[in-house]
Amino acid sequence: MRRVRHTVPNVLLAHVALAAYTVIALFPIFIIIINSFKTRKAIFRDPLALPGPENFSLVGFETVFRQGDFFLYMQNSLIVTVASLFFILLFGAMAGFALAEYRFKGNTLMALYLAIGIMIPIRLGTISILEIMVATNLVNTLTALVLVYIAQGLPLAIFILSEFMRQVSDDLKNAGRIDGLSEYRIFFVLVLPLVRPALATVAVFNMIPIWNDLWFPLILAPGEATKTLTLGSQVFIGQFVTDWNAVLSALSMAMFPVLVLYLIFSKQLIRGITSGAVK
Amino acid sequence: MTSHRRPIRWHIGIFLAPAVLVYSAFMIFPLFGTLQLSLFTTSEQQTSFVGLDNFRILFGDPRWSGAFWNALVNNVWFFVIHMLVQNPLGILIAAVLSNPKLRLRGFYRSAIFLPTIMSFVIVGFAWKLILSPLWGIAPDMLKAVGLKFLFAPYLGKEEYALTTLALISVWQYVGIPMMLIYAALLSIPQEVIEAGEVEGVTGFAAFWKIKLPLILPAIGIISILTFVGNFNAFDLVYAAQGALAGPNYATDILGTFLYRTFFGFQMQLGDPNMGAAVAMIMFLIILTGVCIYLFGIQMRMTRYQL
Numbered sequence: 001m002r003r004v005r006h007t008v009p010n011v012l013l014a015h016v017a018l019a020a021y022t023v024i025a026l027f028p029i030f031i032i033i034i035n036s037f038k039t040r041k042a043i044f045r046d047p048l049a050l051p052g053p054e055n056f057s058l059v060g061f062e063t064v065f066r067q068g069d070f071f072l073y074m075q076n077s078l079i080v081t082v083a084s085l086f087f088i089l090l091f092g093a094m095a096g097f098a099l100a101e102y103r104f105k106g107n108t109l110m111a112l113y114l115a116i117g118i119m120i121p122i123r124l125g126t127i128s129i130l131e132i133m134v135a136t137n138l139v140n141t142l143t144a145l146v147l148v149y150i151a152q153g154l155p156l157a158i159f160i161l162s163e164f165m166r167q168v169s170d171d172l173k174n175a176g177r178i179d180g181l182s183e184y185r186i187f188f189v190l191v192l193p194l195v196r197p198a199l200a201t202v203a204v205f206n207m208i209p210i211w212n213d214l215w216f217p218l219i220l221a222p223g224e225a226t227k228t229l230t231l232g233s234q235v236f237i238g239q240f241v242t243d244w245n246a247v248l249s250a251l252s253m254a255m256f257p258v259l260v261l262y263l264i265f266s267k268q269l270i271r272g273i274t275s276g277a278v279k
Numbered sequence: 280m281t282s283h284r285r286p287i288r289w290h291i292g293i294f295l296a297p298a299v300l301v302y303s304a305f306m307i308f309p310l311f312g313t314l315q316l317s318l319f320t321t322s323e324q325q326t327s328f329v330g331l332d333n334f335r336i337l338f339g340d341p342r343w344s345g346a347f348w349n350a351l352v353n354n355v356w357f358f359v360i361h362m363l364v365q366n367p368l369g370i371l372i373a374a375v376l377s378n379p380k381l382r383l384r385g386f387y388r389s390a391i392f393l394p395t396i397m398s399f400v401i402v403g404f405a406w407k408l409i410l411s412p413l414w415g416i417a418p419d420m421l422k423a424v425g426l427k428f429l430f431a432p433y434l435g436k437e438e439y440a441l442t443t444l445a446l447i448s449v450w451q452y453v454g455i456p457m458m459l460i461y462a463a464l465l466s467i468p469q470e471v472i473e474a475g476e477v478e479g480v481t482g483f484a485a486f487w488k489i490k491l492p493l494i495l496p497a498i499g500i501i502s503i504l505t506f507v508g509n510f511n512a513f514d515l516v517y518a519a520q521g522a523l524a525g526p527n528y529a530t531d532i533l534g535t536f537l538y539r540t541f542f543g544f545q546m547q548l549g550d551p552n553m554g555a556a557v558a559m560i561m562f563l564i565i566l567t568g569v570c571i572y573l574f575g576i577q578m579r580m581t582r583y584q585l
Binding site (some may be wrong): 007010011014015017018019021022024025026028029031032035043044047048087090091092094097098099102104110113114116117119120121122123124125126127128129131132147148150151152154155158182183184185208211212213214215216219230233234238244248251252255259261262266269270273274 | 288290291292294295297298299301302304305306307308309310311312313314368375376378380383386388389390391392393394395396398399400401402404405406408409414415416419443450455458459461462465482503507511512513514517518534537541542551554555558559561562565566569
């Protein structure tokens with residue numbers, strides 16, 4: 001009986017605390033979104049009110065669509081993110097397979113070399129990276145961003161994927177070898193489909209930092225044609241500081257794709273983080 | 280002898296080559312390139328080797344050292360706030376969440392994690408608007424609870440701006456320690472906790488005496504992640520306060536200092552060599568932290584676990 005008496009108020013307390021923090025976590029996002037649909041007057045007079053028929057306005061979004069090329073920015077972000085993820089997964093899985101499957105001289109050394117980038121941020125080499133991009137004429141191209149993000153994502157991808165590939169049964173691979181499959185077919189046909197959950201985890205992990213990055217787009221690809229959504233919104237908001245409708249609408253526009261992705265992938269992401277931490 | 284020699288296994292090289300090439304070209308090589316740049320100086324298009332002179336200038340020359348030490352001290356404070364607020368708060372939320380009888384756990388977890396996936400640009404501007412005295416959300420809400428006197432233009436005052444920014448970053452990133460600690464708490468075997476209950480250790484004491492020592496490795500991980508993230512931070516300050524890290528450089532950290540040194544800003548010309556020197560200092564700080572973690576903390580922990 002004593003136990004019951006104690007747990008009920010405890011659970012209630014837990015709910016109160018968590019609900020309070022949830023409000024703190026969501027309030028700023030909520031307030032930006034509701035105000036982006038209101039008239040300028042309503043934004044200032046009654047910032048906490050929900051948009052209704054008497055104060056509804058899309059004037060901010062109109063400015064955003066007229067003045068900023070948000071669809072282009074979104075397209076750039078999408079191209080950069082998808083291309084980077086594809087190559088991180090492909091190259092990362094190939095290298096992870098080589099490290100997990102074959103015993104060769106320098107295997108451990110190679111694994112260590114590839115792991116340096118897990119802890120050392122790639123940003124520290126920015127000045128040299130920019131020199132390389134200038135020398136190869138890649139400044140203001142999406143290719144420059146993709147190359148940098150591949151290099152950024154590979155270390156952790158190789159680490160996680162090789163861990164998973166070690167768990168794939170040897171019997172399966174050896175059966176394939178007896179059937180005369182080449183090493184490449186064993187990798188692509190037998191092993192790769194089995195590590196799909198790990199591939200998904202790596203993809204979700206890498207997606208957010210690439211999509212949200214401001215540093216490399218600002219330095220390597222600040223041109224109008226190659227702006228990503230993060231950089232595009234930053235520049236747009238900087239120019240329209242005093243136009244509150246436009247700023248709020250731009251923020252909402254920038255939040256939208258991330259919110260959608262989160263709704264789709266949050267389970268995957270959370271499972272990835274928690275399973276990675278247990279290890 | 281020859282009969283035992285295996286043919287060269289080309290496929291190993293082919294599997295490794297793309298990753299090693301891209302990684303070496305854009306990660307490892309630029310780090311060495313930056314190190315090299317930091318040892319040279321460029322004047323009138325003549326590049327000459329100056330050894331550690333750039334670092335001496337950064338540490339001691341009055342034109343540079345003030346800004347450099349300011350950025351470094353600010354960065355340390357930025358990190359301290361994260362360690363004092365973000366990580367304890369994350370542990371606390373995780374501890375509350377890990378109660379298996381609690382309903383809506385998934386909802387709370389996803390909601391509290393949501394800010395973490397937002398870009399700094401969004402977060403920086405959103406908070407800038409909310410804290411703006413022009414808009415009045417923050418003062419109105421404080422007024423509603425009778426705390427109007429607490430309001431100040433936090434991001435505009437030199438004495439508060441850096442702490443405010445650090446707290447915004449805490450608000451955004453508390454999801455990471457929460458999630459990692461939560462996972463660590465769930466992985467504690469039920470028998471251990473039950474054994475404690477038999478001994479009469481429950482509730483808060485159970486958390487303090489049984490669970491906390493068992494999640495120390497996870498606390499080590501979140502600490503080093505926070506360290507690396509903080510000493511490499513840039514986006515939030517740039518988005519909220521601009522490259523000048525105002526007011527009056529009060530929010531300047533190493534990332535923004537590196538950006539201004541390298542690119543130049545307003546009256547100041549960009550200097551790749553000095554920029555490289557700043558980057559190398561950041562590299563050494565991060566490397567030191569990572570080494571302390573790997574050799575000092577993680578190794579000792581595995582020994583205790585065994």
